[in-house]
Amino acid sequence: MGKKVLRERYERISPSEFFYRYRDLAGFSNPSRALFSTVRELVENALDACDTYKIPPTIFIRVERVKEGEREGIYRVRVVDNGIGVPKKRLAEAFGSVLISSKYQLRQTRGMFGLGGTMAILYAQITTGSPAHVFSSQGGDKIFHIWVRIDIEQNTPVVENTDATENPQRWRGLGIEVVTKGWYRGAAYRILEYLRRTAIILPYATMTYVDPDGWVYHFPRTTSMLPEAPRVTKQHPSGVDLETLRRLVKRYRRFKRYTLLRFLKTAFSRVGDRTARELLDYAQFRTGNPKLAPTTPLRSLTNEDLRQLYEVLSTYPRFLPPDGRCLSPIGPQLLEEGVKRMLKPDYVHAVQRRPSSCEGHPFIVEVALAYGGAIPSEGVRILRFANKMPLLYDEGADVVWKVVSERINWRRYGIDPDADPIVVVTHICSTRIPYRSVGKEAVADRPEIERELVLATQEAARRLKSDLERRRRYERYRARLSLFERYLPKIAMYSAALADREVPSINVLLAKLQRGVREQKKETGT
Numbered sequence: 327m328g329k330k331v332l333r334e335r336y337e338r339i340s341p342s343e344f345f346y347r348y349r350d351l352a353g354f355s356n357p358s359r360a361l362f363s364t365v366r367e368l369v370e371n372a373l374d375a376c377d378t379y380k381i382p383p384t385i386f387i388r389v390e391r392v393k394e395g396e397r398e399g400i401y402r403v404r405v406v407d408n409g410i411g412v413p414k415k416r417l418a419e420a421f422g423s424v425l426i427s428s429k430y431q432l433r434q435t436r437g438m439f440g441l442g443g444t445m446a447i448l449y450a451q452i453t454t455g456s457p458a459h460v461f462s463s464q465g466g467d468k469i470f471h472i473w474v475r476i477d478i479e480q481n482t483p484v485v486e487n488t489d490a491t492e493n494p495q496r497w498r499g500l501g502i503e504v505v506t507k508g509w510y511r512g513a514a515y516r517i518l519e520y521l522r523r524t525a526i527i528l529p530y531a532t533m534t535y536v537d538p539d540g541w542v543y544h545f546p547r548t549t550s551m552l553p554e555a556p557r558v559t560k561q562h563p564s565g566v567d568l569e570t571l572r573r574l575v576k577r578y579r580r581f582k583r584y585t586l587l588r589f590l591k592t593a594f595s596r597v598g599d600r601t602a603r604e605l606l607d608y609a610q611f612r613t614g615n616p617k618l619a620p621t622t623p624l625r626s627l628t629n630e631d632l633r634q635l636y637e638v639l640s641t642y643p644r645f646l647p648p649d650g651r652c653l654s655p656i657g658p659q660l661l662e663e664g665v666k667r668m669l670k671p672d673y674v675h676a677v678q679r680r681p682s683s684c685e686g687h688p689f690i691v692e693v694a695l696a697y698g699g700a701i702p703s704e705g706v707r708i709l710r711f712a713n714k715m716p717l718l719y720d721e722g723a724d725v726v727w728k729v730v731s732e733r734i735n736w737r738r739y740g741i742d743p744d745a746d747p748i749v750v751v752t753h754i755c756s757t758r759i760p761y762r763s764v765g766k767e768a769v770a771d772r773p774e775i776e777r778e779l780v781l782a783t784q785e786a787a788r789r790l791k792s793d794l795e796r797r798r799r800y801e802r803y804r805a806r807l808s809l810f811e812r813y814l815p816k817i818a819m820y821s822a823a824l825a826d827r828e829v830p831s832i833n834v835l836l837a838k839l840q841r842g843v844r845e846q847k848k849e850t851g852t
């Protein structure tokens with residue numbers, strides 16, 4: 327008998343099938359976290375639809391109890407926004423397929439993977455069997471409704487029903503409703519805390535949340551000022567990998583007259599004629615390859631030529647930094663506004679750093695320090711945000727935790743990190759946040775980001791130190807005045823009696839001390 331041949335069975339699975347099997351990767355790991363992730367992902371979709379087009383967001387969120395169990399139940403989650411809406415013909419594709427998204431262009435958005443909204447729909451489908459109800463209008467006379475499922479094996483939408491209703495108010499926006507399994511008691515704190523923190527980072531948004539018990543939480547906008555909307559930008563040459571470079575070359579090869587010089591100027595951000603020529607001179611010097619010349623036809627480049635060009639792009643030291651216009655930071659004024667509204671501190675200082683780059687992608691770090699007031703004296707507390715999105719889980723795995731707990735010497739700034747009432751608010755915005763997982767809960771440790779966080783925190787801490795020194799000086803003056811007001815009349819009286827003289831007037835001295843206290847109080851801004 328011959329030897330038995332062992333064979334493995336190979337199969338291809340769709341993206342929907344992959345995330346169906348490994349839904350923990352996207353944050354749907356247990357009933358409470360799944361319910362929180364459902365609310366979070368749908369709210370972030372809604373906010374992106376507004377922020378990207380500079381629309382002041384008005385978001386309605388409702389979680390209804392359909393059936394309750396001891397550790398899990400069934401809930402109807404509904405999120406409605408006033409964004410740009412989705413065209414009727416794109417509704418099914420946008421919400422019935424995993425990894426279909428408008429967020430793959432190079433600009434700042436909360437979502438990155440094309441997963442969030444459709445993962446919420448997919449999780450609802452596999453736990454309750456219910457289709458998602460999606461409705462939208464772009465301001466016309468009709469609101470278009472679809473009831474959609476995801477064909478997991480094919481990663482295609484399955485539309486079960488459609489409808490169109492009148493739109494007399496010309497409402498514009500999008501609504502999504504899913505019936506999903508979850509555990510509200512385990513998710514309640516996270517959901518409310520997520521919305522509270524979103525109100526800090528987005529003081530220009532209005533959000534209304536109705537919980538399963540009918541309690542209404544309203545977060546009104548406190549300012550009409552909006553940050554600049556992010557613009558779509560091209561790839562920065564220092565951040566491309568070899569596969570991206572090949573795809574770009576393939577895209578431009580169809581143009582017969584494209585030279586290597588023209589390709590570099592057209593395909594990449596911050597590369598003009600002078601930079602492109604200097605780069606190619608550097609490339610020929612480094613590689614000795616005469617084909618890496620300005621006049622070389624793009625079509626003639628081989629795989630080896632592209633590999634050498636990639637190595638040059640990744641090491642060339644004189645590129646301009648990435649274009650920061652594709653980012654939409656909050657800005658110090660709006661950040662301070664949001665912190666004051668929600669935390670009610672005595673002092674708040676916000677710092678925004680200049681754009682920097684990490685792996686070829688631009689990023690901006692913003693840090694606010696809030697001290698005193700309604701903040702409890704429990705030591706340093708951290709509120710983390712990335713692309714205007716609160717991060718609630720995995721704090722210890724985040725680069726922010728490392729910076730705040732290890733890199734900053736708080737006592738140098740007159741702050742007791744274990745007892746003082748202080749909150750550190752950090753915001754990182756980028757075209758590509760280096761999250762540790764697709765669940766988007768913690769930012770990975772990158773030296774460039776860590777450095778900017780340290781510098782921003784130190785600058786804000788220096789400003790706070792000045793405030794605290796002024797306040798402590800004022801408190802010393804006030805204590806001194808109180809002491810003089812209490813004992814100076816008695817000292818004057820007994821001294822006069824011992825000297826057998828009239829009691830001298832102390833009003834001039836007290837008035838001088840009181841004037842000094844008033845001046846110190848004015849300096850503190852209180």
